[in-house]
Amino acid sequence: MNQPLIEFDRLSVEIHTKAGIVRAAQDVSFSISAGQTVALVGESGCGKSISALSLMGLLPSAARVASGEIRYQGAPLTGQPRETLRRLRGNDLAMIFQEPMSALNPVLTIGEQIVEPLIKHQRLRPKAAWVKAVALLDKVGLARPDKIAESYPHELSGGMLQRAMIAMSMSCQPKLLIADEPTTALDVTISAQILDLLQTLQKSEQMALLLITHDLGVVAQMADFVVVMYAGRVVESGPVRAIFKHPQHPYTQGLLAARPVPGARLARLPSIRGQVPNPMNLPEYCSFAERCDQAQAQCRQGQPEYVSLGAMHQSACFVVQKREFA
Amino acid sequence: MRFFSSKMRQRQDIALAASLTPMRQALRRLRHNRAAMSALIFLLLLIAVCLAGPWFSSWQLDTTNALQSRQAPSMDHWLGTDFLGRDVLTRLMYAGRISLTVGLISVVLSVALGFVAGALSGYCGGWIDSLIMRVADLLMTIPSLPLLIALGALLSELKIEPEIRIYMVMLMLSLIGWPGLARMVRGQILSLRERDFMLATEVLGLSLRRRLFGHLLPNTVPILLVVATTGVAGAILGEASLSYLGLGVVPPTPSWGNMMDSANSFIDFKRRPWLWMPPGMAIFLTVIAINVLGDGMRDALDPKS
């Protein structure tokens, strides 16, 4: 198999706060191949966004990579000078965010914001960049793109803004697009359109997509590969079919079970009992143990190792381990 | 049994939440702010010295001694004596009482005024709101120093007794201070009113009074406290400027501002800095301590910034 585009290799990120150190991501490992769509799934605060931000080199100043590394085309990204990362950002690696309304600068027009990376990275002249920006707006399905380019963010709707954000991120034909909950702030119908657009662009531009979401429906529709995170750790990862058909980790099973299935009329949707542990004070053992119905004595005695469950599918759980090697 | 245990859990949760109300959290953060705590201790010490100091002084406020006028600082007179032979340190402590009291009371007055006006304005709306806000606009239109000067001149011309004049100065300062506070309280109320928890009180069918006093106004108190604290600094500065110009607290009542009047004589200014430097430093240090404390309070209330 050829070299993956992005590799997360046992990445750990710590956030230093006044109250103590938050271990936001621990030993996160997975990889993204060129043109592949990887979904990063988990509850809010489980370390999805932090992992993505460390890939972009955009960690908040209180956070730092404690150990492990991220590689881009085989070369390490973490620990590189800021300038190197800056050149990659917007050029090879692009990112779109949850709230298109606040992610765009309110006092600059859409066009002014799209031409910036074109001028910066592709050294286009302002006029040529503007023409390209309008073309990009057209490409993401916005009507009257020339007018859109001249408008300010507050004059457009959330869906239009997210399209504009996508146009901006696509401007330099990135190898990877990170979409951090791109549809959470949008209406359902708009959100479906945006996902369609992302999928179309991903195919036509041959780019990889790292989709951060907590919506399993979106995952099923979009992803090739799924990474499930819980309390800063990857608990299970594998091809989308394997994860949805044969979830192994109790947390993944719980997530899938809690999904409403059209047609099925249950008295009550199952839920995972208990609450996410305090990230400031994570246990030294499996952090899901306290909420796990299948937990055993061993589960409170240490961190489970990854168990390989067939092609690319692995999970970190003592119960799975026992079952597999029994 | 299960029922009880869950009920117990609920109680515990409520107790936990109560022990960590935003106000308590803020207080805890404030206690960990070293600068703000030093400022607070300094202010408490200063107040203690001003209140208790004169008892330990061997000099009286108004004992004049022509033979010992304009003496440089010595063991007898730690900060020297003024042109009437009065002990500067003793006067400084008495002046501190006056200046601090004027600052505090005028802010209490303007906070009371501003709070009531702002609350009325923000909650009633309509013509009451317009009326109060127009009056506030009007008062804010005229820069405060010229207005204070005009009012000070008015007091002088009315030949008001120095003892009563102090109260008039407090009133003047609060007159300047309340419009800003009223605007702020009104703004807070208008924004809080739109928040979901106020909608919830409406849905619950609580009476207007209950919603106003039980839910809305308490939420404006923390920020009001901060503004009031820095307001004291402003009032002390205002009183000092006014008294220095001879339009605020006037002799024989000592205040830090009017003690600096001695700097108006060039000889005293040049040769006898003990006459005007100590009151100046007293104002400066007091105001800086209040500002640091106020800033610490603001930080404690709003940990984001």
Add this chain to the structure above:
Amino acid sequence: MLAADITGRKFTAMRAFVLRRVLAAIPLLLGASLLIFLVFAFTPGDFIDGNINLTAQRAAELKALYGLDQPWWLRYLHWLEKLLHGDLGFSMQYQIPVTELLGQYVFNSFLLASVSMVLYWGIALLTGVLAAVQPYSLFDRLLTLAVFAAMSFPVFFLCLLLIKWAAVDLGWLPVGGMLATGSDTRGWAYVHEVAIHMVLPVITLVMLQAGGLTRYFRASMFEALAMDFVRTARAKGLKERTVIFKHALRNALLPMIALAGFELPALFSGAIITEKLFNWPGVGHVHIDTLAARDYPVLMAFTLFLAALTILGNLMADIVYACVDPRIRLR
């Protein structure tokens, strides 16, 4: 909803908006004039009472001459009518029209105010932005301390300390005034002389005003830097300089515009004591001097001048803000 229609519509809306604001300013100005008039009208004692050299008869004659024997509301209307004709009254102390008197001194005040304003806006902008970019750094902490110190000085104490230290003890700079006594320098020598005399008053005003403004800039910039669009700008791979100065600062400057409207009038009134102590021949100094003589026409005119300047400043700030911020709804 798109740009071209918006520019057209915005223009019409803008005109209506400006008109509405101007109309709203008029009652405010009238109210201010009435308030100022009342304060002075009810102050007993005036220039004539204060002059013990006058006989009772002469005093009564003068009062009739200046209209001081009429009821207050008539005097107010009379005063207002004259104001509308550009007549601010007659200075009893200087024996010239108030407009002429203020005209003679206002330039000096404006000179002092504008030089200080340029300086402290520059200083506040630079230091505020630097502090916001590295919050809680050593620089930020030192700056905060310096700002608090500067903000906590009583004006007159700061003036006195500067005079004592730089002018009296060290003799580096003149004690006060705008020119040396009896000086008749011309050309560049004149400019130089004025500049030397300006150093201390400008330092005073900059110290007093820069502190608060630096805090505002820091807070505003800090807020802007925490916005999502700053992260977007970084995600685009823009240089940190571009992120800070193009994306964050533009947004941080917007709320500062409203503040700018208050600045000039605040500086004029804030300079009253400074001008007095440095013996700077400006309107603030005249204000204090005429106060001692109870020359009410001058006092009233100057106070009204400041109020008008405040209203005008706010009006300008509103309009500029509406022009600059694309989001503003013209209500």
